[in-house]
Amino acid sequence: MIQVSGDGNTVCASGPEDPTPMLRLPAEPTHLAGREKEAEAVLALLAPSSRARATPVVSVLSGLPGIGKTALALHVAHQAVARGWFPGGALFLHLRGHDPAGPVGAEEAVGTLARALCVDDAVTPDEQTGLCQAALNRLADEGRAVLLIADDASSAAQIERLVPARSAHRLLVTSRHLLTGPSFQARLFGLDELAPRGAADLIAEALRHARPDDPRLRETDAIAELAGHCGHHPLALQIAASLLTTDPGRPIVELVAELADAHTRLDVLRYEDGGHTTAVQAAFHLSYQRLLPHHRQLFRLFALNPGPDTSTDAAAALWGQPRARTRNGLAALAQAGLLAEQPVGSGRWRMHDLLRVYAAGLVESDSAKWRSTAFARLLNHCQKLVQAANAHLHTYDDGPLPDDFRDRAHAVQWLEDERANVMALIAGTRFRSSTSTR
Ligand SMILES: Nc1ncnc2c1ncn2[C@@H]1O[C@H](COP(=O)(O)OP(=O)(O)O)[C@@H](O)[C@H]1O
Ligand SMILES: [Mg+2]
Structure with missing residues (x-):
């Protein structure tokens, strides 16, 4: 059974009946410069040989934004998986601790883990956590260690429910803070600028x-x-x-x-x-x-999407330009290192937090009318697709359906991919309407 989670980055393929390990890690940097010692130290804590000893299950990589926490975490995760250290697979969770739309809540994070582990739906978050731990315990008994990566956590509460009870598994956290909590002990790695x-x-x-x-x-x-x-x-x-x-x-x-x-x-x-x-x-x-002036415009507009990533279609709506032109513009921004398509070829674009703050500062100088028109275009685009997806999900006769989606599976996939963006847009709209009435 395959099931893609809301952040589009996790694939469930690890039910007891399915021997395929869950595995979906974003790509690592093509070359990790100057972090040899740090990589070695983190890998030593992930190695199977470390698991017999009283080594902490949790490692936290902390440091300033843009210092390379995610890059290092991905590098070691890919290394560890390639060495066969995690036969149960690896799972990357975006916790978005510093997202303008707010961090992923502890319960939502466990929900993503639950979907990746294919555990049943539970009524309460505590039950959900219990089911996840039971699934992880089962994997540990089968000798299938799992590596969880919780990226960009902003509080210990966000990760407490994710800490595996069994020492076979590992949780690697990245955070701007030196996170520890009463319920887990972590090995802390502070990252400074490169030598x-x-x-x-x-x-x-x-x-x-x-x-x-x-x-x-x-x-x-x-x-x-x-x-x-x-x-x-x-x-x-x-x-x-x-x-x-x-x-x-x-x-x-x-x-x-x-x-x-x-x-x-x-x-x-x-x-x-x-x-x-x-x-x-x-x-x-x-x-x-x-950048060319029209690409500068696209860069600034990017800050208006309160969600974690932007599809090519959503960017085209924001910009009010055709899709092909938008794709070219996005590629130009990626070439300048201001944006990344993750994964390459997916048509989903992410901007580093720091760059988003920078773009947000710039877009503030554009006219309020221009910004609100662009935001309204994004909102309309999203609303139209939500309605189309809804029609695909809830129509059971053979009548005509909106052609935004090929079929029901395509609509479900879109909803899964866009879940966080839709939620962030709703929250953003509420915020906008409450501030505009003041
Ligand atoms: N040691 C490194 N070698 C090469 N590229 C790096 C290195 N560290 C970070 N980067 C690149 O710099 C950018 C910012 O790093 P990132 O890991 O996203 O920072 P953080 O997670 O600390 O905010 C990314 O594009 C990343 O690929
Ligand atoms: Mg990061």
Whole structure:
């Protein structure tokens, strides 16, 4: 039995009658730069050899946004799965601790786990948790260890119900905070910015990946200087690297000078975080300035979707442009490192939290009318599809059905994929109408 969960990232295939392990992990970065020690330390806690000892079941990777928590978690998860350490499979749960629409609640998180484990529906959250633990216990008895990844948790309460009771399993959490709770003990890993060498490696690898013979790879001093101007912060580094790969003729020193200049102008905004904010904002700013004006517009509009990700169709509705043009625009933003299609080819786009905050700041300067018209287009698009899906679900005769969906299964799939977005839109609309009446 296969069942796709609401976040579109979990596939249920692990009922007792089904020997296929549940497995759906987002892709890991093509090259993880400079985290060798951290990766080794986390892997040591996931290894089967660690399970006989009193090793904590939970590991928490914490650090600033954009520092590379999710990237490291995905890297080690893929490694562990490839080494056959989790025959029961791996499950990635988006907890969206800092989503504008609010974090995923503890009960909702358990619901996703329950769907992935194919456990029956329960009446109360406690029962649901109990059923999940029973399913996990059964998997442990069968020698099928499971790796759970709870990404971007903002509170211990969000993950307490997910902590497996049996030491065969592992829960890997990423969070901005050093999360621990009375009901679980966790091994904490704090992630800082990359060491200078790792930061330069991130840029060099991105260049090499795009063009193995890029002559700028020899400019090692300029690369190191560029990495320094990015505060050795992975998200800023990645965006700076995209600025180079999308413009192969651009000398690195030129970008260094531009970043230095942007720093000076942004210094007025300097926060008490060792200059990270400035470094990151400067990289965002340059990247944004490089976009074509209509792509800038699409980038800003992205912040208006309160949900966790945006389909190509939803982006087209927001922008009020045809689908093919929107797809090109989204691809251009992805090329600039401002957006990612996850998984590639899925037509679903995610923007890093920090970039979303940046885009939200920019869109505030657009006219309120323009914003509300775009939001209304998104809302209409969503409403139309919800109604169409509903018609497919509740019509049992052979009459004509809306052609937005091929069939009932397609409609169910859409509802599952869009569940979090629909909920966030409803909450967003309520918020908008309550503020607009003031
Ligand atoms: N060590 C690294 N090497 C290469 N890319 C990285 C590294 N760390 C992070 N990245 C990239 O930087 C961006 C931000 O990292 P992410 O893991 O999303 O940050 P966080 O989860 O801490 O907010 C992502 O696109 C990620 O792939
Ligand atoms: Mg993350």
